[in-house]
Amino acid sequence: MTDLEFMDRAEALLSALEHGCDRINDETDCDLDSQRTGGMVTIAFANGSQIIVNLQKPLHEVWLAARSGGYHYRFDGAHWRDTKSGSEFFADLARCASEQAGQPLRFAPA
Structure with missing residues (x-):
């Protein structure tokens, strides 16, 4: 994946996350209070808890930090997958956000 392809796909992920909020x-x-900075x-x-999602451009990864831990995702051609477990980004985001909000929340790609 080129840097430009990564940024296009990562930008779509962040946009879908913001729309989900x-x-x-x-x-x-x-x-939910979502704020984007770059x-x-x-x-x-x-x-008072937070979830932080940020882009790691040199690695072509998206990182998610939540109460339950930190996760690193790479695009596999179809989905953003955790580099350790293989789980999908939006499923993990929904699980972490639901835990922190104390109610079921749903996030999905655009």
């Missing part, structure tokens, strides 16, 4: 705020009583999105929860 907006949708959750519109459809539920969960109050290649990083911080999601803050009502209980």
Whole structure:
């Protein structure tokens, strides 16, 4: 994957994450505060916890930091997969966000 391809795919991932936060705020009583700074999105929860998603351009990876741990994702041609477990980014994000919000939340690619 070229740097440009990585940035296009990573930008689409961050955009889908932001839209997911907006949708959750519109459809539920969960109050997520998402803020983007360059290649990083911080999601803050009502209980003070956070999830941080940031791009690691030199590695062509997306990193997710949550209460449950840190995860590194690479694009496999179809999905962003964790480099250790092979789990999919949006499934992991939904699991981590649900744990931190105390209610089921759903995220999906655009």
